[in-house]
Amino acid sequence: MLKLYFAPLTRSIRIKWLLEELDIAHEIVPVAFNRDGSRGFAQNTPTGKFPYIEDGDVGLSESGAIVQYILDHYGDGRLQPPIGSPARAAYLYWLHYSEGTAAQPINTIVWLTVYRDDAEKHQAIIEAMRTSADHIFDEVEQTVSKQPFLAGDELTGADIMMGFTLWSAKMLGVLSDQHPNTVQFLKRLASRPAFEKALVESRRLK
Ligand SMILES: N[C@@H](CCC(=O)N[C@@H](CS)C(=O)NCC(=O)O)C(=O)O
Structure with missing residues (x-):
């Protein structure tokens, strides 16, 4: 097993x-x-x-x-989505985006604010990482305001990858109602059994 x-x-x-x-x-x-x-x-x-x-x-x-x-x-x-189908490119993009792009600012914020006890010394870095995270949420926002899931109408593994990233960002207070469609998207994912x-x-x- x-x-x-x-x-x-x-x-x-x-x-x-x-x-x-x-x-x-x-x-x-x-x-x-x-x-x-x-x-x-x-x-x-x-x-x-x-x-x-x-x-x-x-x-x-x-x-x-x-x-x-x-x-x-x-x-x-x-x-x-099957290989060669129209949704496949978006699926691959978001599947890899979560760790290849989105994780970097979130990881840095976690490292400085959760694992260390000197976050006050690193405020400039934390602010820069919040700005990077906002750019990432802008991109998610554009996508999920047009369609229910990142690769189209159906849930895929890419939503599971990004869903955890967004959930972590919400827990950290980095994702806010400034990105309402992203927050709604996360709520839809989080309500899945x-x-x-x-x-x-x-x-x-x-
Ligand atoms: N890109 C890797 C990241 C793996 C990773 O950093 N995992 C964290 C937990 S979420 C970890 O095990 N960190 C170990 C450590 O920092 O000691 C993945 O997506 O699996």
């Missing part, structure tokens, strides 16, 4: 959410998050970070790679 190494409030939530959307049997391996801010990627998983999955001989990190792996192996065509199950797991292991 597919195993997911899971720590609360981490990107493991994306994978649990996806597994629940697809109704795939899986085992959660609970691992406590090591909050030692002086060392990066020192988590008690084979790659030192979350998420991590084991599926037979395959061991994999990187949430975007895991999402695509699970969709390719177990999706049966669900939650991704599969997302709620992922959050229940996160709370249970806290």
Whole structure:
């Protein structure tokens, strides 16, 4: 059975959410998050970070790679537009945008405000990162004011990737009502039973 190494409030939530959307049997391996801010990627998983999955001989990190792996192996065509279809480019764009572009300012804000205790010394960096995050939300806003999901009319793995990013940004107070369609989009995603199950797991292991 597919195993997911899971720590609360981490990107493991994306994978649990996806597994629940697809109704795939899986085992959660609970691992406590090591909050030692002086060392990066020192988590008690084979790659030192979350998420991590084991599926037979395959061991994999990187949430975007895991999402695509699970969709390719177990999706049966669900939650991704077919290769060559018009929505495929937007799907790939947002699937990779979440970690390739959007994560950078959010990660920096988390690092400076949650893991360290000297945020007041880094206000200029935090403000610059908030401005970058606003540009990111502008782009999401434009997209979800035209269509219900990032790649069109249907939920895809790209929404799961960006959904977690937006959820983290909302929790941090970085995403606000200045981006009303983005906030509504997040509400639509967060009300999905599969997302709620992922959050229940996160709370249970806290
Ligand atoms: N781009 C990676 C980022 C992985 C990552 O940074 N995960 C965090 C938790 S959300 C982590 O495990 N950090 C470990 C650490 O900072 O020690 C992904 O999408 O999986």
